[in-house]
Every structure is written in C-alpha cells, then in structure tokens.
Amino acid sequence: MHAEVPAVKTTPSDEFFLARQPILGRDQNLFAYELLFRAAGEHEDANITDSAAATAAVISHASQLGMAQVVGEQLAFVNVDEFVLMSDFVRFLPPHQVILEILETVTPTPRLLARVVELKQLGFKFALDDVVAFSPEIDSLVALVDIIKVDIQGVARADLSSLTCALRRPQKKLLAEKVETQEEFNLCLELGFDYFQGYHFARPHMLSGRKIAPSDVAILALLDLLKSQADDRTIETAVKRDALVSLNLLRLVNSRAARPGQRIDSLAQALQLLGRRQLQRWLQILLYTAPGATVELKSPLLQMASTRGKLLELMSLKVTPNDPAAADTAFTVGIMSLTEAMLSVPMHDILENVDVATEVRAALIDRTGTFGQMLRVAEVLENAVSGRPLSAALKKLGLTVKEIRDIEFAAFEWVQELSCEVH
Known part of the structure; x- marks a missing residue:
C-alpha cells in the first residue's frame, strides 16, 4: 500500500x-x-x-x-x-x-x-x-x-x-x-x-458492569508484547493461542502475498512477511471485530477508526517528517480513539488493559498534547462543523487547510486499498 x-x-x-x-x-x-x-x-x-x-x-x-x-x-x-x-x-x-x-x-x-x-x-x-x-x-x-x-x-x-x-x-x-x-x-x-x-x-453505549471480552484482552496483550520488544517465538506462541487472531492474520497475509500456486499456511512465515509494524496495526484493527467474526471493512466504525489512524500518521509525518516513531504513535491514537464505542467500555478501563505512552493517554482521554490536537482535527473533519476550530487546530500544528485536505484524500485511499486487500 x-x-x-x-x-x-x-x-x-x-x-x-x-x-x-x-x-x-x-x-x-x-x-x-x-x-x-x-x-x-x-x-x-x-x-x-x-x-x-x-x-x-x-x-x-x-x-x-x-x-x-x-x-x-x-x-x-x-x-x-x-x-x-x-x-x-x-x-x-x-x-x-x-x-x-x-x-x-x-x-x-x-x-x-x-x-x-x-x-x-x-x-x-x-x-x-x-x-x-x-x-x-x-x-x-x-x-x-x-x-x-x-x-x-x-x-x-x-x-x-x-x-x-x-x-x-x-x-x-x-x-x-x-x-x-x-x-x-x-x-x-x-x-x-x-x-x-x-x-x-x-457513540459509546456503555453497559453497566461490562468487561472487555477475552478476545479483546488477547489482542491487547499481544500489543503489549510488541511494545516490550518480545522475541519472535513469544509473539508467535501468543498469536497461536487465539484462533480468531491466527485466522485473520493468515487471511491478510494471503491477500497481500498470494501468487499463482503459492499459499501461506505457516503462522511463523506470515509473521515474518508481515513484520512487527504491520502486525501491530493489524491487531489494532482487529479490536473492531466482533468476537468470533472475521474483519469486515464495511463496518462504518472500523472505516472511521482506520481513517483516523492514517490521518494522524500522515499529519505526524508532515509535522515531524524525520520521526517515524511519532507517526506510529499517531496511528495508534487515531485507531484506538473509537475503541470505547466498539467495546462499550470507558476509555479509562480500556487503557488499564494496555500499556500506552503518557502522550497517548493524554490524547485519548483529554485530547491534549500534539496527538490530541491531531485527533481534534480528525473529529472536526468527520463532523463537518464550522471551519474556525479546524483552522485554529491546524495553526497549532503548522499545517494548512490544503495540506490537511491532501492528507485526508491519501487516508481515504489507504483505507480503500486495505478494504480491497481483505476481501
């Protein structure tokens, strides 16, 4: 892509x-x-x-x-x-x-x-x-x-x-x-x-006493393993423990890497081809999949979350072009910002189950910091509200309206490509 x-x-x-x-x-x-x-x-x-x-x-x-x-x-x-x-x-x-x-x-x-x-x-x-x-x-x-x-x-x-x-x-x-x-x-x-x-x-539809589902806990645990730089064998073992994660991972890799006469059935080979950076993103996307289901990119919530993730990543690359780590963090903020609505669990409770950086927590909870400002931009774009909040937020980031519109089109295209790959 x-x-x-x-x-x-x-x-x-x-x-x-x-x-x-x-x-x-x-x-x-x-x-x-x-x-x-x-x-x-x-x-x-x-x-x-x-x-x-x-x-x-x-x-x-x-x-x-x-x-x-x-x-x-x-x-x-x-x-x-x-x-x-x-x-x-x-x-x-x-x-x-x-x-x-x-x-x-x-x-x-x-x-x-x-x-x-x-x-x-x-x-x-x-x-x-x-x-x-x-x-x-x-x-x-x-x-x-x-x-x-x-x-x-x-x-x-x-x-x-x-x-x-x-x-x-x-x-x-x-x-x-x-x-x-x-x-x-x-x-x-x-x-x-x-x-x-x-x-x-x-819109978050909070359910009294609702707990995060076991499959979501498994994905959050895998994200923690990636963040802690666990070795390949540990990550492979953790992925194999969850059949849904394994099946969706193989499905993604086959859709990207399939050639005539070639099919990838080994999880180890799939993880090698995908790479840790793409694995992390795919796991974040899997949070928007209902337990027991396969990824369905016709879900408006998943489309919105994926678009937010790419929007924030591209904004970060524009603001700090030599900092790919910041771009990865921005993607995480964008895609995790709607997990509250998907899981019907308050964001505070979700973040208790995953170790995130202080700036990620500040952006997701309070919309503060640079990543919080980027998230505000994404929310203004989605809701088509007055242009004044957008202009004010862009000014703080050092971005122009035209730059954010070009970034927006690139994010739309990325999500469309992703959608084609998993069907």
Missing part, C-alpha cells in the same frame, strides 16, 4: 475541507457517503456546502482523483441546488456512483422538474433532502426521486410514523438523517426506513 499524499490542483478558492458522512443500510454496513464541503478559516461565514461552488469543488476533485479514491465502492451523495441542476458541469459526475441530493431550498418549477427527468434519462439517481413534513409542493419531486431523506430531528416523535406512511411509495427508499442515538436508530428501523445517516454507531 502506498501512503504518498497526492498532488491536488489548487482551485481559485482553496480554503475548504471535505467531510464524508456515512450512510448505512439496515444491516448497519456502509451503503454510501454524503460528501460535504465546508469553508475554512476566514471564509467560514460563506458556508459553501449549499452553493454551486461546493458542487463544483466535488466535481473538480472527483475528476482529478477518481471518485473511487474518495468513496471506494460506495455511492456518493452530492448536494445540488437549482443552479447546479440546470448547469452542464453536473454531467461530469459518474451517474453510476452518484446520488444527486436536491436541497430543500429548491422550488419544483416545471422547468426544474423537466431537468430532473432529463438527467434521470442519462442514468442519474436522486434524493430529496431534509423532508420534515408532507406537502403537495414536494409531492412532484417525491414522484421523481429515488430516495427521500427525513430529518428526524425536525419531526416530533409523535408525527414521525404518520410522515413515514405519507412518504412511502413503491420503488422509493426512505433515509433517516441525523440519527444520533441507538434508540433513534431502533425507532427508525421499526418504522421501515431503508437507510440511516448520523453518528449513532460511533
């Missing part, structure tokens, strides 16, 4: 960053990403997410980088207003991989409806954004779109069921957006929603 930060052509207005918001299916696996561009720094008051400039930026970067680098095999939802819908540059987007999301500010005039029909004939699919009530005005758009997005935070709980019934049509899918808790997800699941958008999957 290569992690070089790609060169991205500078646009006239280059002070913006990309946020990818996961969209899940009923199985809670990734279905798509909504791509959002946000103005940063001094331009933040001009929120370009809802403008033609934002979509132009999406199209420009998609054509330069390839949509696969940004969203992989998933679909991409891209916001469009009336200006974008009526423009020619929307046709530069790949119809097979893009859902054009019609913003709630769009008025369904006969001219606009005719344009939607024209684009549908070219293969484009559509979603209707931010529906909070049914009206005859939106009915004409509902008839043409493929997916209807309901903002569940804008609808009273008592009215959500009736709105869902009013919007349901044959061949139409319903998407619940701004789903922030497990309870909200369960309610929308019961109401028959097909897709879900929001960060409920990344």
